[in-house]
Amino acid sequence: MIKERFFNKWVFLLLLSIPAIGIIFNEPYYITLATKVIILGIAGVGLNLALGYGGLISFGHAAFFGIGGYVAAIMSYHALNEELLFEIPLAISGSSEMLIIWPLAIVISAFFSLLIGLLSLRTSGVYFIMITLAFAQMLYYFSISWPSYGGEDGLSMHMRNTLPFINTMNPLNFFLICLAWFFIAIFITSKLINSPYGMALQATKQNEERVKSVGIETFKVKLIVFVFSGAITGLAGSLYADLNRFVSPSMLNWHTSGEIMVFVILGGIARLYGPLLGAAFFIILEQTLGLYTENWQFWLGLILILEIIFARSGIMGLFDKKNKL
Protein backbone atom coordinates (compact mmCIF):
# COMPACT_ATOMS: atom_id res chain seq x y z
CA MET A 1 0.00 0.00 0.00
CA ILE A 2 2.80 2.44 -0.85
CA LYS A 3 0.48 4.68 -2.78
CA GLU A 4 -2.02 4.93 0.02
CA ARG A 5 0.71 5.92 2.48
CA PHE A 6 1.97 8.55 0.11
CA PHE A 7 -1.57 9.82 -0.21
CA ASN A 8 -2.06 9.87 3.55
CA LYS A 9 0.92 12.22 3.89
CA TRP A 10 -0.71 14.64 1.52
CA VAL A 11 -3.99 14.49 3.35
CA PHE A 12 -2.14 15.23 6.57
CA LEU A 13 -0.26 18.19 5.09
CA LEU A 14 -3.46 19.57 3.62
CA LEU A 15 -5.11 19.34 7.01
CA LEU A 16 -2.32 21.27 8.70
CA SER A 17 -2.35 23.89 5.98
CA ILE A 18 -5.99 24.82 6.57
CA PRO A 19 -5.51 26.27 10.07
CA ALA A 20 -2.27 27.84 8.85
CA ILE A 21 -4.24 29.65 6.16
CA GLY A 22 -6.80 30.53 8.80
CA ILE A 23 -4.14 32.16 10.93
CA ILE A 24 -2.41 33.99 8.10
CA PHE A 25 -5.61 35.47 6.74
CA ASN A 26 -7.09 35.88 10.20
CA GLU A 27 -10.12 33.74 9.40
CA PRO A 28 -10.81 31.64 12.51
CA TYR A 29 -13.79 30.17 10.70
CA TYR A 30 -11.48 27.99 8.61
CA ILE A 31 -9.91 26.58 11.74
CA THR A 32 -13.35 25.73 13.11
CA LEU A 33 -14.24 24.10 9.83
CA ALA A 34 -11.04 22.04 9.83
CA THR A 35 -11.76 21.03 13.45
CA LYS A 36 -15.21 19.89 12.40
CA VAL A 37 -13.70 17.79 9.63
CA ILE A 38 -11.27 16.17 12.07
CA ILE A 39 -14.00 15.37 14.59
CA LEU A 40 -16.30 13.91 11.97
CA GLY A 41 -13.26 12.04 10.69
CA ILE A 42 -12.79 10.49 14.16
CA ALA A 43 -16.44 9.43 14.18
CA GLY A 44 -15.85 7.91 10.77
CA VAL A 45 -12.69 6.12 11.94
CA GLY A 46 -14.84 4.61 14.67
CA LEU A 47 -17.51 3.42 12.25
CA ASN A 48 -14.89 2.24 9.75
CA LEU A 49 -13.57 -0.16 12.36
CA ALA A 50 -16.91 -1.98 12.56
CA LEU A 51 -18.08 -1.37 9.01
CA GLY A 52 -14.89 -1.50 7.00
CA TYR A 53 -12.81 -4.05 8.89
CA GLY A 54 -15.57 -5.99 10.60
CA GLY A 55 -18.17 -5.90 7.85
CA LEU A 56 -20.80 -4.88 10.39
CA ILE A 57 -23.08 -2.42 8.63
CA SER A 58 -24.20 -0.35 11.59
CA PHE A 59 -26.78 2.24 10.69
CA GLY A 60 -26.98 3.40 14.29
CA HIS A 61 -23.67 5.05 15.05
CA ALA A 62 -25.47 8.32 15.66
CA ALA A 63 -26.44 6.73 18.97
CA PHE A 64 -22.84 6.66 20.17
CA PHE A 65 -22.02 10.03 18.65
CA GLY A 66 -25.00 11.53 20.46
CA ILE A 67 -24.29 9.75 23.74
CA GLY A 68 -20.74 11.13 23.75
CA GLY A 69 -22.13 14.58 23.02
CA TYR A 70 -24.72 14.42 25.75
CA VAL A 71 -22.15 13.17 28.27
CA ALA A 72 -20.04 16.26 27.64
CA ALA A 73 -22.99 18.64 27.74
CA ILE A 74 -24.72 17.12 30.76
CA MET A 75 -21.51 17.05 32.80
CA SER A 76 -20.79 20.68 32.08
CA TYR A 77 -24.44 21.60 32.71
CA HIS A 78 -24.23 20.10 36.19
CA ALA A 79 -20.85 21.67 36.83
CA LEU A 80 -22.32 25.05 36.03
CA ASN A 81 -25.48 24.55 38.08
CA GLU A 82 -23.59 22.95 40.93
CA GLU A 83 -26.42 20.46 41.03
CA LEU A 84 -25.54 16.86 41.74
CA LEU A 85 -25.72 14.52 38.78
CA PHE A 86 -26.74 11.62 40.98
CA GLU A 87 -27.51 11.44 44.65
CA ILE A 88 -28.16 7.72 44.83
CA PRO A 89 -26.17 5.51 45.19
CA LEU A 90 -23.21 7.89 45.12
CA ALA A 91 -23.16 11.61 45.18
CA ILE A 92 -21.63 12.52 41.84
CA SER A 93 -21.28 16.08 40.72
CA GLY A 94 -20.83 17.43 37.23
CA SER A 95 -17.51 18.49 35.85
CA SER A 96 -16.20 20.65 33.08
CA GLU A 97 -12.78 18.97 32.98
CA MET A 98 -12.16 17.37 29.61
CA LEU A 99 -9.83 14.91 31.34
CA ILE A 100 -12.85 13.60 33.24
CA ILE A 101 -15.35 13.96 30.41
CA TRP A 102 -13.34 12.09 27.78
CA PRO A 103 -12.94 8.83 29.70
CA LEU A 104 -16.54 9.10 30.80
CA ALA A 105 -17.77 9.59 27.23
CA ILE A 106 -15.66 6.64 26.12
CA VAL A 107 -16.82 4.36 28.91
CA ILE A 108 -20.50 5.24 28.60
CA SER A 109 -20.63 4.94 24.84
CA ALA A 110 -18.66 1.69 25.10
CA PHE A 111 -21.22 0.45 27.59
CA PHE A 112 -24.08 1.32 25.24
CA SER A 113 -22.30 -0.30 22.30
CA LEU A 114 -21.86 -3.41 24.40
CA LEU A 115 -25.58 -3.44 25.17
CA ILE A 116 -26.70 -2.69 21.63
CA GLY A 117 -24.07 -5.05 20.22
CA LEU A 118 -25.15 -7.93 22.48
CA LEU A 119 -28.69 -7.65 21.15
CA SER A 120 -28.01 -6.66 17.53
CA LEU A 121 -25.22 -9.10 16.76
CA ARG A 122 -27.65 -11.97 17.21
CA THR A 123 -28.95 -10.92 13.81
CA SER A 124 -27.10 -10.38 10.56
CA GLY A 125 -27.54 -8.85 7.14
CA VAL A 126 -30.45 -6.50 6.70
CA TYR A 127 -31.79 -7.27 10.14
CA PHE A 128 -28.57 -5.98 11.65
CA ILE A 129 -28.80 -2.74 9.66
CA MET A 130 -32.39 -2.24 10.75
CA ILE A 131 -31.96 -3.10 14.39
CA THR A 132 -28.99 -0.78 14.85
CA LEU A 133 -31.04 1.92 13.15
CA ALA A 134 -33.94 1.21 15.46
CA PHE A 135 -31.82 1.41 18.62
CA ALA A 136 -30.45 4.77 17.55
CA GLN A 137 -33.95 6.04 16.80
CA MET A 138 -35.07 4.80 20.18
CA LEU A 139 -32.47 6.98 21.88
CA TYR A 140 -33.38 9.82 19.53
CA TYR A 141 -37.03 9.74 20.56
CA PHE A 142 -36.02 9.39 24.16
CA SER A 143 -33.86 12.52 23.93
CA ILE A 144 -36.73 14.44 22.34
CA SER A 145 -39.30 13.52 24.91
CA TRP A 146 -37.15 13.60 28.05
CA PRO A 147 -37.49 17.17 29.28
CA SER A 148 -34.69 17.43 31.89
CA TYR A 149 -31.95 18.25 29.41
CA GLY A 150 -33.74 20.50 26.98
CA GLY A 151 -35.72 17.85 25.12
CA GLU A 152 -36.25 18.82 21.54
CA ASP A 153 -34.51 22.20 21.94
CA GLY A 154 -31.20 20.65 22.88
CA LEU A 155 -28.83 21.80 25.56
CA SER A 156 -26.32 24.59 25.14
CA MET A 157 -23.12 24.74 27.10
CA HIS A 158 -22.13 27.97 28.73
CA MET A 159 -18.53 27.55 27.70
CA ARG A 160 -16.23 24.92 26.28
CA ASN A 161 -15.01 22.37 28.80
CA THR A 162 -11.52 22.95 30.08
CA LEU A 163 -8.11 21.36 30.22
CA PRO A 164 -5.39 22.22 32.72
CA PHE A 165 -2.84 24.78 31.35
CA ILE A 166 -4.50 24.97 27.91
CA ASN A 167 -7.06 27.50 26.80
CA THR A 168 -9.56 25.36 24.94
CA MET A 169 -11.53 28.37 23.75
CA ASN A 170 -8.67 29.23 21.42
CA PRO A 171 -9.67 27.68 18.06
CA LEU A 172 -6.14 26.57 17.22
CA ASN A 173 -5.65 24.86 20.58
CA PHE A 174 -8.91 23.01 20.21
CA PHE A 175 -7.99 22.02 16.65
CA LEU A 176 -4.73 20.52 17.91
CA ILE A 177 -6.51 18.65 20.70
CA CYS A 178 -8.86 17.11 18.15
CA LEU A 179 -5.96 16.32 15.83
CA ALA A 180 -4.20 14.53 18.69
CA TRP A 181 -7.31 12.46 19.31
CA PHE A 182 -7.54 11.70 15.61
CA PHE A 183 -4.08 10.20 15.65
CA ILE A 184 -4.82 8.25 18.79
CA ALA A 185 -7.89 6.82 17.06
CA ILE A 186 -5.85 5.96 13.96
CA PHE A 187 -3.14 4.42 16.11
CA ILE A 188 -5.62 2.25 18.00
CA THR A 189 -7.29 1.19 14.77
CA SER A 190 -4.05 0.22 13.06
CA LYS A 191 -2.78 -1.65 16.14
CA LEU A 192 -6.09 -3.45 16.42
CA ILE A 193 -6.43 -4.51 12.81
CA ASN A 194 -2.83 -5.68 12.53
CA SER A 195 -2.99 -7.77 15.70
CA PRO A 196 -3.92 -11.47 15.66
CA TYR A 197 -7.34 -10.33 16.82
CA GLY A 198 -7.58 -8.04 13.79
CA MET A 199 -6.75 -10.94 11.52
CA ALA A 200 -9.54 -12.96 13.07
CA LEU A 201 -11.86 -10.01 12.60
CA GLN A 202 -11.08 -9.54 8.94
CA ALA A 203 -11.32 -13.27 8.37
CA THR A 204 -14.74 -13.23 10.02
CA LYS A 205 -15.81 -10.54 7.62
CA GLN A 206 -14.82 -12.72 4.70
CA ASN A 207 -16.08 -16.08 5.83
CA GLU A 208 -17.61 -16.47 9.24
CA GLU A 209 -18.22 -20.21 8.97
CA ARG A 210 -14.57 -20.99 8.35
CA VAL A 211 -13.42 -18.84 11.23
CA LYS A 212 -15.90 -20.60 13.48
CA SER A 213 -14.61 -23.96 12.32
CA VAL A 214 -11.07 -23.18 13.48
CA GLY A 215 -12.45 -22.58 16.93
CA ILE A 216 -12.78 -18.81 17.14
CA GLU A 217 -15.91 -17.41 18.73
CA THR A 218 -16.95 -15.00 16.03
CA PHE A 219 -19.70 -13.45 18.16
CA LYS A 220 -17.09 -12.26 20.64
CA VAL A 221 -14.82 -11.03 17.85
CA LYS A 222 -17.64 -8.94 16.39
CA LEU A 223 -18.79 -7.69 19.77
CA ILE A 224 -15.31 -6.45 20.67
CA VAL A 225 -14.93 -4.48 17.46
CA PHE A 226 -18.42 -3.05 17.86
CA VAL A 227 -17.55 -1.78 21.35
CA PHE A 228 -14.27 -0.22 20.19
CA SER A 229 -16.06 1.33 17.28
CA GLY A 230 -18.84 2.77 19.44
CA ALA A 231 -16.35 4.13 21.97
CA ILE A 232 -14.32 5.98 19.35
CA THR A 233 -17.45 7.46 17.80
CA GLY A 234 -18.66 8.42 21.28
CA LEU A 235 -15.44 10.29 21.96
CA ALA A 236 -15.89 12.13 18.66
CA GLY A 237 -19.38 13.06 19.85
CA SER A 238 -18.05 14.62 23.04
CA LEU A 239 -15.53 16.66 21.04
CA TYR A 240 -18.30 17.72 18.67
CA ALA A 241 -20.40 18.93 21.59
CA ASP A 242 -17.45 20.99 22.79
CA LEU A 243 -16.84 22.38 19.33
CA ASN A 244 -20.39 23.68 18.97
CA ARG A 245 -20.96 24.19 22.71
CA PHE A 246 -24.37 22.74 21.99
CA VAL A 247 -25.99 19.32 21.76
CA SER A 248 -29.39 18.48 20.41
CA PRO A 249 -31.33 15.34 19.52
CA SER A 250 -30.29 15.84 15.89
CA MET A 251 -26.91 14.34 16.85
CA LEU A 252 -28.81 11.11 17.50
CA ASN A 253 -30.95 11.33 14.39
CA TRP A 254 -30.57 8.69 11.68
CA HIS A 255 -29.36 11.38 9.27
CA THR A 256 -26.23 11.59 11.40
CA SER A 257 -25.75 7.82 11.12
CA GLY A 258 -26.18 8.14 7.38
CA GLU A 259 -23.68 10.97 7.15
CA ILE A 260 -21.01 9.17 9.16
CA MET A 261 -21.54 6.22 6.85
CA VAL A 262 -21.17 8.52 3.84
CA PHE A 263 -17.78 9.73 5.17
CA VAL A 264 -16.56 6.17 5.42
CA ILE A 265 -17.76 5.07 2.00
CA LEU A 266 -16.84 8.29 0.27
CA GLY A 267 -13.28 8.08 1.53
CA GLY A 268 -12.95 4.38 0.82
CA ILE A 269 -13.96 1.51 3.06
CA ALA A 270 -11.36 -0.13 5.29
CA ARG A 271 -8.70 2.47 4.62
CA LEU A 272 -7.21 4.10 7.69
CA TYR A 273 -7.47 7.70 6.54
CA GLY A 274 -10.48 7.13 4.33
CA PRO A 275 -13.09 8.52 6.76
CA LEU A 276 -11.11 11.74 7.24
CA LEU A 277 -10.88 12.24 3.51
CA GLY A 278 -14.57 11.47 3.16
CA ALA A 279 -15.50 13.95 5.88
CA ALA A 280 -13.28 16.62 4.33
CA PHE A 281 -14.80 16.05 0.91
CA PHE A 282 -18.31 16.15 2.36
CA ILE A 283 -17.78 19.39 4.28
CA ILE A 284 -16.01 21.08 1.37
CA LEU A 285 -18.82 20.03 -0.94
CA GLU A 286 -21.41 21.29 1.54
CA GLN A 287 -19.64 24.64 1.87
CA THR A 288 -19.01 25.22 -1.83
CA LEU A 289 -22.39 24.01 -3.05
CA GLY A 290 -23.93 26.13 -0.29
CA LEU A 291 -22.31 29.21 -1.85
CA TYR A 292 -24.04 28.71 -5.18
CA THR A 293 -27.41 27.26 -4.32
CA GLU A 294 -29.78 26.89 -1.42
CA ASN A 295 -30.63 23.42 -2.63
CA TRP A 296 -27.17 22.02 -2.14
CA GLN A 297 -28.56 18.79 -0.69
CA PHE A 298 -30.08 18.02 -4.08
CA TRP A 299 -26.70 18.19 -5.78
CA LEU A 300 -25.02 16.40 -2.91
CA GLY A 301 -27.50 13.55 -3.29
CA LEU A 302 -26.87 13.43 -7.02
CA ILE A 303 -23.10 13.40 -6.61
CA LEU A 304 -23.32 10.65 -4.00
CA ILE A 305 -25.53 8.49 -6.21
CA LEU A 306 -23.19 8.90 -9.16
CA GLU A 307 -20.23 8.14 -6.91
CA ILE A 308 -21.82 4.92 -5.69
CA ILE A 309 -22.86 3.78 -9.14
CA PHE A 310 -19.61 4.62 -10.91
CA ALA A 311 -16.66 5.13 -8.52
CA ARG A 312 -17.07 2.14 -6.31
CA SER A 313 -14.01 2.13 -4.13
CA GLY A 314 -14.18 5.67 -2.81
CA ILE A 315 -11.89 8.62 -3.34
CA MET A 316 -8.82 6.69 -2.25
CA GLY A 317 -9.74 4.01 -4.76
CA LEU A 318 -9.55 6.56 -7.55
CA PHE A 319 -5.92 7.32 -6.74
CA ASP A 320 -4.99 3.86 -5.66
CA LYS A 321 -6.18 1.74 -8.55
CA LYS A 322 -3.74 -1.10 -7.97
CA ASN A 323 -4.85 -1.77 -4.44
CA LYS A 324 -8.53 -2.15 -5.16
CA LEU A 325 -10.27 -3.91 -2.35
Added chain:
Amino acid sequence: MALILFIEQLLNGIQFGIMLFLISAGLTLIFGVMGLINLAHGSFYMIGAFAASIVAGLTGSFWIALAASLCAAAIAGVLIEVLIIKHLYKRDHLDQVLATFALILLLSEGVRWLFGAFPLYLNIPSSLDGSILLPFNIMYSKYRMFIILIGILIALGLYFLISKTRLGIRIRAGQNDREMISALGVDISKLYTIVFAIGAALAGLAGAMIGAIQSIEVGMGEPVLILAFVVIVIGGIGSIKGAFIGSILVGVTDTIGRVFLPNFLNYFMESSNASSLGSSIGSMLIYILMASVLLLKPSGLFGKSE
Protein backbone atom coordinates in the same frame (compact mmCIF):
# COMPACT_ATOMS: atom_id res chain seq x y z
CA MET B 1 -65.63 6.21 30.08
CA ALA B 2 -62.22 4.61 30.22
CA LEU B 3 -63.45 1.79 28.02
CA ILE B 4 -64.74 4.18 25.37
CA LEU B 5 -61.44 6.04 25.40
CA PHE B 6 -59.63 2.74 25.11
CA ILE B 7 -61.67 1.57 22.12
CA GLU B 8 -61.26 4.94 20.45
CA GLN B 9 -57.50 4.79 20.89
CA LEU B 10 -57.47 1.20 19.74
CA LEU B 11 -59.19 2.26 16.53
CA ASN B 12 -56.68 5.10 16.14
CA GLY B 13 -53.92 2.56 16.59
CA ILE B 14 -55.42 0.30 13.96
CA GLN B 15 -55.79 3.21 11.56
CA PHE B 16 -52.15 4.13 12.14
CA GLY B 17 -51.21 0.48 11.64
CA ILE B 18 -53.15 0.27 8.37
CA MET B 19 -51.32 3.29 7.09
CA LEU B 20 -48.01 1.70 8.07
CA PHE B 21 -49.10 -1.43 6.24
CA LEU B 22 -49.55 0.45 2.98
CA ILE B 23 -45.93 1.59 3.22
CA SER B 24 -44.35 -1.55 4.58
CA ALA B 25 -46.14 -3.84 2.11
CA GLY B 26 -44.20 -2.24 -0.73
CA LEU B 27 -40.99 -2.14 1.24
CA THR B 28 -41.17 -5.79 2.15
CA LEU B 29 -42.15 -6.82 -1.41
CA ILE B 30 -39.24 -4.88 -2.87
CA PHE B 31 -36.90 -6.49 -0.42
CA GLY B 32 -38.36 -9.95 -0.86
CA VAL B 33 -38.30 -9.94 -4.65
CA MET B 34 -35.31 -7.79 -5.51
CA GLY B 35 -33.27 -8.06 -2.33
CA LEU B 36 -33.09 -4.27 -2.16
CA ILE B 37 -33.16 -2.09 0.94
CA ASN B 38 -34.91 1.03 -0.16
CA LEU B 39 -34.47 3.88 2.31
CA ALA B 40 -36.06 6.23 -0.20
CA HIS B 41 -39.41 4.47 0.06
CA GLY B 42 -40.70 7.22 2.36
CA SER B 43 -40.13 9.69 -0.45
CA PHE B 44 -42.97 8.10 -2.43
CA TYR B 45 -45.21 8.70 0.55
CA MET B 46 -44.20 12.37 0.37
CA ILE B 47 -44.60 12.51 -3.43
CA GLY B 48 -48.10 11.01 -3.18
CA ALA B 49 -49.15 13.57 -0.58
CA PHE B 50 -47.81 16.51 -2.59
CA ALA B 51 -49.42 15.27 -5.80
CA ALA B 52 -52.76 14.83 -4.03
CA SER B 53 -52.66 18.28 -2.51
CA ILE B 54 -51.82 19.95 -5.81
CA VAL B 55 -54.38 18.03 -7.85
CA ALA B 56 -57.04 18.67 -5.21
CA GLY B 57 -56.21 22.37 -5.46
CA LEU B 58 -56.62 22.29 -9.24
CA THR B 59 -59.71 20.09 -9.55
CA GLY B 60 -61.35 20.48 -6.18
CA SER B 61 -61.99 16.77 -6.01
CA PHE B 62 -60.57 14.60 -3.24
CA TRP B 63 -61.16 11.43 -5.24
CA ILE B 64 -59.26 12.60 -8.31
CA ALA B 65 -56.51 13.68 -5.91
CA LEU B 66 -56.30 10.18 -4.45
CA ALA B 67 -56.06 8.70 -7.94
CA ALA B 68 -53.41 11.27 -8.82
CA SER B 69 -51.35 10.33 -5.78
CA LEU B 70 -51.35 6.70 -6.90
CA CYS B 71 -50.32 7.63 -10.45
CA ALA B 72 -47.70 10.20 -9.46
CA ALA B 73 -46.01 7.86 -7.01
CA ALA B 74 -46.12 4.98 -9.50
CA ILE B 75 -44.62 7.12 -12.26
CA ALA B 76 -41.93 8.44 -9.93
CA GLY B 77 -41.31 4.84 -8.90
CA VAL B 78 -40.85 3.65 -12.49
CA LEU B 79 -38.54 6.56 -13.34
CA ILE B 80 -36.37 6.11 -10.29
CA GLU B 81 -36.24 2.35 -10.70
CA VAL B 82 -35.16 2.56 -14.31
CA LEU B 83 -32.67 5.39 -13.82
CA ILE B 84 -31.07 4.56 -10.50
CA ILE B 85 -32.35 1.57 -8.59
CA LYS B 86 -31.64 -0.88 -11.44
CA HIS B 87 -27.92 -0.41 -10.93
CA LEU B 88 -28.19 -1.40 -7.29
CA TYR B 89 -29.77 -4.86 -7.39
CA LYS B 90 -26.46 -6.63 -7.75
CA ARG B 91 -24.69 -4.47 -5.18
CA ASP B 92 -24.31 -5.29 -1.51
CA HIS B 93 -26.58 -3.84 1.14
CA LEU B 94 -24.10 -1.14 2.00
CA ASP B 95 -24.20 0.40 -1.47
CA GLN B 96 -27.97 0.16 -1.48
CA VAL B 97 -28.31 1.88 1.87
CA LEU B 98 -26.01 4.64 0.81
CA ALA B 99 -27.44 5.22 -2.65
CA THR B 100 -31.02 5.30 -1.40
CA PHE B 101 -29.95 7.57 1.47
CA ALA B 102 -28.55 9.93 -1.15
CA LEU B 103 -31.78 9.54 -3.09
CA ILE B 104 -33.69 10.84 -0.07
CA LEU B 105 -31.52 13.97 -0.01
CA LEU B 106 -32.12 14.43 -3.72
CA LEU B 107 -35.88 13.85 -3.66
CA SER B 108 -36.61 15.84 -0.49
CA GLU B 109 -34.58 18.78 -1.67
CA GLY B 110 -36.08 18.47 -5.16
CA VAL B 111 -39.62 18.65 -3.77
CA ARG B 112 -38.66 21.62 -1.59
CA TRP B 113 -37.21 23.29 -4.65
CA LEU B 114 -40.41 22.79 -6.66
CA PHE B 115 -43.03 23.48 -4.02
CA GLY B 116 -41.30 25.61 -1.43
CA ALA B 117 -40.81 24.96 2.26
CA PHE B 118 -44.36 25.79 3.37
CA PRO B 119 -46.57 22.90 4.37
CA LEU B 120 -49.52 22.12 2.10
CA TYR B 121 -52.96 20.88 3.09
CA LEU B 122 -55.58 18.53 1.78
CA ASN B 123 -59.21 18.79 2.87
CA ILE B 124 -61.33 15.86 3.90
CA PRO B 125 -64.26 15.55 1.43
CA SER B 126 -67.61 16.54 2.90
CA SER B 127 -69.00 13.04 2.45
CA LEU B 128 -66.36 11.74 4.89
CA ASP B 129 -66.44 14.66 7.30
CA GLY B 130 -67.86 14.24 10.77
CA SER B 131 -68.19 11.07 12.77
CA ILE B 132 -70.21 7.90 12.77
CA LEU B 133 -71.84 6.08 15.62
CA LEU B 134 -70.34 2.67 16.35
CA PRO B 135 -71.79 0.05 18.70
CA PHE B 136 -71.44 0.83 22.45
CA ASN B 137 -72.27 4.47 21.71
CA ILE B 138 -68.80 5.26 20.41
CA MET B 139 -68.45 8.21 18.10
CA TYR B 140 -65.56 7.79 15.70
CA SER B 141 -64.20 9.87 12.85
CA LYS B 142 -65.69 8.80 9.51
CA TYR B 143 -62.49 9.62 7.69
CA ARG B 144 -60.30 7.42 9.89
CA MET B 145 -62.82 4.62 9.50
CA PHE B 146 -62.52 5.14 5.74
CA ILE B 147 -58.73 4.74 5.94
CA ILE B 148 -59.14 1.50 7.87
CA LEU B 149 -61.59 0.15 5.28
CA ILE B 150 -59.44 1.12 2.31
CA GLY B 151 -56.42 -0.46 3.98
CA ILE B 152 -58.25 -3.72 4.61
CA LEU B 153 -59.48 -3.74 1.00
CA ILE B 154 -55.93 -3.21 -0.25
CA ALA B 155 -54.61 -5.95 2.03
CA LEU B 156 -57.22 -8.33 0.59
CA GLY B 157 -56.42 -7.16 -2.93
CA LEU B 158 -52.71 -7.77 -2.39
CA TYR B 159 -53.42 -11.18 -0.97
CA PHE B 160 -55.48 -11.99 -4.07
CA LEU B 161 -52.83 -10.56 -6.38
CA ILE B 162 -50.02 -12.54 -4.81
CA SER B 163 -51.79 -15.83 -4.33
CA LYS B 164 -54.16 -16.01 -7.30
CA THR B 165 -52.83 -14.11 -10.31
CA ARG B 166 -50.13 -14.85 -12.83
CA LEU B 167 -48.18 -11.76 -11.74
CA GLY B 168 -48.40 -12.98 -8.16
CA ILE B 169 -47.01 -16.37 -9.09
CA ARG B 170 -44.08 -14.65 -10.78
CA ILE B 171 -43.50 -12.46 -7.76
CA ARG B 172 -43.47 -15.45 -5.44
CA ALA B 173 -41.20 -17.32 -7.83
CA GLY B 174 -38.92 -14.30 -7.89
CA GLN B 175 -38.73 -14.38 -4.11
CA ASN B 176 -37.69 -18.00 -4.17
CA ASP B 177 -35.23 -18.13 -7.02
CA ARG B 178 -34.47 -15.13 -9.17
CA GLU B 179 -32.15 -16.85 -11.60
CA MET B 180 -34.47 -19.77 -12.19
CA ILE B 181 -37.46 -17.69 -13.23
CA SER B 182 -35.41 -15.56 -15.59
CA ALA B 183 -34.08 -18.78 -17.08
CA LEU B 184 -37.70 -19.84 -17.57
CA GLY B 185 -38.28 -16.83 -19.78
CA VAL B 186 -39.84 -14.31 -17.41
CA ASP B 187 -38.71 -10.78 -18.19
CA ILE B 188 -37.20 -10.21 -14.79
CA SER B 189 -36.31 -6.60 -15.32
CA LYS B 190 -39.91 -5.75 -16.22
CA LEU B 191 -41.16 -7.70 -13.22
CA TYR B 192 -38.85 -5.69 -10.97
CA THR B 193 -40.11 -2.43 -12.38
CA ILE B 194 -43.73 -3.50 -11.84
CA VAL B 195 -43.11 -4.57 -8.24
CA PHE B 196 -41.28 -1.33 -7.53
CA ALA B 197 -44.10 0.70 -9.05
CA ILE B 198 -46.75 -1.15 -7.02
CA GLY B 199 -44.81 -0.51 -3.83
CA ALA B 200 -44.33 3.16 -4.68
CA ALA B 201 -48.02 3.61 -5.57
CA LEU B 202 -49.18 2.12 -2.27
CA ALA B 203 -46.86 4.41 -0.33
CA GLY B 204 -48.11 7.38 -2.38
CA LEU B 205 -51.72 6.52 -1.60
CA ALA B 206 -50.89 6.28 2.11
CA GLY B 207 -49.26 9.71 1.94
CA ALA B 208 -52.29 11.24 0.27
CA MET B 209 -54.73 9.74 2.79
CA ILE B 210 -52.65 10.87 5.75
CA GLY B 211 -52.19 14.26 4.10
CA ALA B 212 -55.80 15.03 4.94
CA ILE B 213 -55.14 14.57 8.68
CA GLN B 214 -51.61 15.94 8.96
CA SER B 215 -49.80 18.74 7.18
CA ILE B 216 -47.98 17.83 3.98
CA GLU B 217 -44.33 18.80 4.15
CA VAL B 218 -40.87 17.83 2.97
CA GLY B 219 -39.41 15.08 5.11
CA MET B 220 -42.82 13.76 6.20
CA GLY B 221 -41.84 10.34 4.87
CA GLU B 222 -38.83 9.81 7.11
CA PRO B 223 -40.35 9.05 10.50
CA VAL B 224 -42.89 6.83 8.77
CA LEU B 225 -40.16 5.04 6.86
CA ILE B 226 -38.33 4.12 10.04
CA LEU B 227 -41.56 2.80 11.53
CA ALA B 228 -42.11 0.78 8.36
CA PHE B 229 -38.67 -0.73 8.84
CA VAL B 230 -39.54 -1.63 12.38
CA VAL B 231 -42.71 -3.23 11.03
CA ILE B 232 -41.01 -5.39 8.45
CA VAL B 233 -38.29 -6.43 10.84
CA ILE B 234 -40.94 -7.52 13.34
CA GLY B 235 -43.03 -9.22 10.67
CA GLY B 236 -40.11 -10.86 8.90
CA ILE B 237 -38.60 -9.30 5.81
CA GLY B 238 -40.30 -10.36 2.59
CA SER B 239 -43.56 -11.48 4.16
CA ILE B 240 -46.74 -9.53 3.34
CA LYS B 241 -48.62 -11.34 6.07
CA GLY B 242 -45.84 -10.38 8.49
CA ALA B 243 -46.05 -6.80 7.31
CA PHE B 244 -49.80 -6.71 8.01
CA ILE B 245 -49.56 -8.19 11.49
CA GLY B 246 -46.44 -6.17 12.27
CA SER B 247 -48.14 -2.95 11.18
CA ILE B 248 -51.17 -3.44 13.36
CA LEU B 249 -48.96 -4.47 16.27
CA VAL B 250 -46.74 -1.41 15.92
CA GLY B 251 -49.65 0.97 15.30
CA VAL B 252 -51.61 -0.20 18.32
CA THR B 253 -48.61 -0.45 20.65
CA ASP B 254 -47.44 3.03 19.76
CA THR B 255 -50.83 4.72 20.09
CA ILE B 256 -51.97 2.91 23.21
CA GLY B 257 -48.55 3.25 24.85
CA ARG B 258 -48.36 6.99 24.34
CA VAL B 259 -51.84 7.57 25.71
CA PHE B 260 -52.01 5.14 28.59
CA LEU B 261 -48.46 4.77 29.84
CA PRO B 262 -48.39 8.19 31.58
CA ASN B 263 -51.72 7.37 33.25
CA PHE B 264 -50.48 3.96 34.25
CA LEU B 265 -47.27 5.32 35.76
CA ASN B 266 -49.34 7.83 37.68
CA TYR B 267 -50.22 5.06 40.11
CA PHE B 268 -46.56 4.71 41.06
CA MET B 269 -45.11 8.22 41.09
CA GLU B 270 -45.83 11.93 41.07
CA SER B 271 -47.85 13.09 38.10
CA SER B 272 -45.22 15.36 36.52
CA ASN B 273 -42.58 12.64 36.63
CA ALA B 274 -45.09 10.09 35.43
CA SER B 275 -46.08 12.12 32.41
CA SER B 276 -42.51 12.86 31.30
CA LEU B 277 -41.28 9.32 31.93
CA GLY B 278 -44.45 7.89 30.43
CA SER B 279 -44.16 9.85 27.23
CA SER B 280 -40.45 9.07 26.88
CA ILE B 281 -40.99 5.37 27.35
CA GLY B 282 -44.15 5.51 25.24
CA SER B 283 -42.15 6.79 22.31
CA MET B 284 -39.62 4.01 22.77
CA LEU B 285 -42.13 1.19 23.19
CA ILE B 286 -42.18 -0.05 19.60
CA TYR B 287 -38.40 -0.27 19.53
CA ILE B 288 -38.50 -2.27 22.73
CA LEU B 289 -41.14 -4.45 21.07
CA MET B 290 -38.89 -4.91 18.06
CA ALA B 291 -35.85 -5.76 20.17
CA SER B 292 -37.85 -8.36 22.09
CA VAL B 293 -39.20 -9.96 18.91
CA LEU B 294 -35.71 -10.16 17.45
CA LEU B 295 -34.38 -11.69 20.65
CA LEU B 296 -36.93 -14.48 20.41
CA LYS B 297 -36.97 -14.83 16.64
CA PRO B 298 -33.91 -13.23 14.99
CA SER B 299 -35.58 -13.18 11.57
CA GLY B 300 -38.93 -11.80 12.57
CA LEU B 301 -42.31 -13.40 13.19
CA PHE B 302 -42.88 -14.73 9.68
CA GLY B 303 -39.43 -14.44 8.14
CA LYS B 304 -37.44 -17.29 6.72
CA SER B 305 -34.37 -17.95 8.81
CA GLU B 306 -31.23 -16.95 6.98
